[in-house]
Amino acid sequence: MIELMKRRRSIRQYKQEDVPEILLEELLEVAMKASNTGNMQLYSVVVTRDAENKKRLAPAHFNQPMVTAAPVVLTFCADANRFVKWADCRKAKAGFDNLQTFIASTIDAMLFAEAFLEAAEEKGLGGCFLGTTTYNADQIIEVLKLPRLVVPIVTLTLGYPTEPLPSESERLPLAAIMHKECYKDYTPQSIDAFYKEKETLEVNKEFVRINNKETLAQVFTDIRYTKENCEHFSEVLMHVLKQQGFIS
Amino acid sequence: MIELMKRRRSIRQYKQEDVPEILLEELLEVAMKASNTGNMQLYSVVVTRDAENKKRLAPAHFNQPMVTAAPVVLTFCADANRFVKWADCRKAKAGFDNLQTFIASTIDAMLFAEAFLEAAEEKGLGGCFLGTTTYNADQIIEVLKLPRLVVPIVTLTLGYPTEPLPSESERLPLAAIMHKECYKDYTPQSIDAFYKEKETLEVNKEFVRINNKETLAQVFTDIRYTKENCEHFSEVLMHVLKQQGFIS
Numbered sequence: 001m002i003e004l005m006k007r008r009r010s011i012r013q014y015k016q017e018d019v020p021e022i023l024l025e026e027l028l029e030v031a032m033k034a035s036n037t038g039n040m041q042l043y044s045v046v047v048t049r050d051a052e053n054k055k056r057l058a059p060a061h062f063n064q065p066m067v068t069a070a071p072v073v074l075t076f077c078a079d080a081n082r083f084v085k086w087a088d089c090r091k092a093k094a095g096f097d098n099l100q101t102f103i104a105s106t107i108d109a110m111l112f113a114e115a116f117l118e119a120a121e122e123k124g125l126g127g128c129f130l131g132t133t134t135y136n137a138d139q140i141i142e143v144l145k146l147p148r149l150v151v152p153i154v155t156l157t158l159g160y161p162t163e164p165l166p167s168e169s170e171r172l173p174l175a176a177i178m179h180k181e182c183y184k185d186y187t188p189q190s191i192d193a194f195y196k197e198k199e200t201l202e203v204n205k206e207f208v209r210i211n212n213k214e215t216l217a218q219v220f221t222d223i224r225y226t227k228e229n230c231e232h233f234s235e236v237l238m239h240v241l242k243q244q245g246f247i248s
Numbered sequence: 249m250i251e252l253m254k255r256r257r258s259i260r261q262y263k264q265e266d267v268p269e270i271l272l273e274e275l276l277e278v279a280m281k282a283s284n285t286g287n288m289q290l291y292s293v294v295v296t297r298d299a300e301n302k303k304r305l306a307p308a309h310f311n312q313p314m315v316t317a318a319p320v321v322l323t324f325c326a327d328a329n330r331f332v333k334w335a336d337c338r339k340a341k342a343g344f345d346n347l348q349t350f351i352a353s354t355i356d357a358m359l360f361a362e363a364f365l366e367a368a369e370e371k372g373l374g375g376c377f378l379g380t381t382t383y384n385a386d387q388i389i390e391v392l393k394l395p396r397l398v399v400p401i402v403t404l405t406l407g408y409p410t411e412p413l414p415s416e417s418e419r420l421p422l423a424a425i426m427h428k429e430c431y432k433d434y435t436p437q438s439i440d441a442f443y444k445e446k447e448t449l450e451v452n453k454e455f456v457r458i459n460n461k462e463t464l465a466q467v468f469t470d471i472r473y474t475k476e477n478c479e480h481f482s483e484v485l486m487h488v489l490k491q492q493g494f495i496s
Contacts, residue, residue, distance in 0.1 A: 001249030001370050005363065008281045025422055032419045033256045034362065035377045038472055039417050046427045053429050077431075082424065083468075085434045086443055092465035095475020098482040103382050106351070107402055110358030111377070114282065115253065118366050122249050129283045129359070134351050145430045154355055169287050171280045174273055176330065179294045181301050182393045183325075186333045195334055217340035220331075224286055227343020234346040 004121060009168045011126025014159030018071050023123060031116035042105035043112050044079040046144045047072060056143045060136035066128055070157035075140060076113040078105030081149040102246035109153045117156060126161040129154050135233040137240045148245045170198055252369060257416045259374025262407030266319045271371060279364035290353035291360050292327040294392045304391045308384035314376055318405035323388060324361040326353030329397040350494035357401045365404060374409040377402050383481040385488045396493045418446055
């Protein structure tokens with residue numbers, strides 16, 4: 001499994017082959033064994049297989065082609081609703097409409113989602129997590145009919161990979177992300193050392209050229225993750241957290 | 249690996265045996281292969297091995313004994329600081345001081361953390377995720393000297409498990425957490441069906457008795473996760489998000 005993890009990459013193109021329901025359910029059962037907050041399991045997953053429903057989800061993911069091309073789309077949600085409904089039925093009153101519960105639910109959803117993908121990869125499946133889920137959470141809530149205290153956190157498109165597999169993407173050296181005992185803040189010198197390999201990769205140099213930028217960082221800040229977009233989608237998300245009852 | 253995942257349980261008691269640094273670093277390298285937002289790797293991990301530093305962290309985790317007993321304590325952090333510093337050095341200006349970046353960083357940190365634990369378990373290690381990290385994030389920031397745009401999300405205590413292993417904790421049936429195509433909200437009838445097995449387990453009945461409560465849900469709402477605590481720690485966390493620059 002570790003050998004498999006070492007070679008892992010996101011899979012965005014899938015064979016025309018369905019994922020059997022029995023396998024999907026086995027993998028979700030396995031993923032449920034992941035750790036979670038107080039064993040309250042503050043998460044849900046919505047499974048989309050229907051082509052029409054994938055089309056309805058697609059715009060929320062900026063029409064990335066994986067959403068309609070993948071046999072299965074999984075939307076992992078922070079979910080305090082089920083717990084609160086259980087409490088309501090059991091003479092208990094849960095005070096779960098707050099930020100801390102949202103974060104705990106997000107943590108639970110993410111442990112579950114990553115455990116699911118690890119298990120799925122061992123069975124020869126591949127997937128791609130979509131970060132667009134929290135950008136357009138309002139649209140996804142509408143399409144999936146998510147009630148109060150449920151917020152979509154991450155989406156996974158899933159299927160059997162087509163050959164050839166895409167190339168792996170590089171990572172920073174471990175020293176860049178690991179801090180021993182205390183956080184050691186970055187200096188221009190350590191930044192240079194940690195980003196040197198990434199910046200000199202031919203694929204990244206090409207990325208700078210085709211985007212007509214001077215540095216790789218500018219491709220991210222000026223094109224892919226602009227301040228304007230980050231701020232706009234932060235407002236949307238804050239509105240969603242209020243609407244879904246996690247922030248008052 | 250899937251067979252291992254099916255039997256997984258949180259490990260809170262550890263042998264007096266260190267985790268070799270070379271193994272720890274190999275496992276972190278493997279975990280870095282997990283998916284992340286735009287390959288920006290918006291996370292960091294702080295590794296605590298020093299006994300004095302564990303003691304300093306312990307109160308933030310309500311002195312749960314794992315923190316000082318485990319050979320290694322890992323604090324996984326949402327981290328936009330490194331990226332912003334990189335941009336600063338490369339004639340780029342990142343607009344990352346916002347909620348959306350905090351959530352993306354949290355997602356990245358959690359994918360990394362769960363992938364790490366999966367890899368560690370395959371090597372015979374065991375661990376326990378601590379949900380207290382976001383409760384007392386302010387204290388942890390101080391102990392670990394986390395700068396602006398870095399927030400601790402989850403802590404993992406890690407070591408070699410002592411025998412006998414603790415018993416596995418039960419989970420809800422898959423039907424309780426999986427929704428096909430659309431979210432199907434819960435009714436008193438479905439709540440009864442989904443929670444029946446959990447509520448009739450002897451260990452949970454005992455849990456209700458020793459806490460002198462009428463229902464299992466009340467143990468959670470009245471003792472373990474009270475409205476008062478959730479709201480207090482939500483205020484702390486909101487303050488932390490402002491102080492660290494993710495919310496203005």
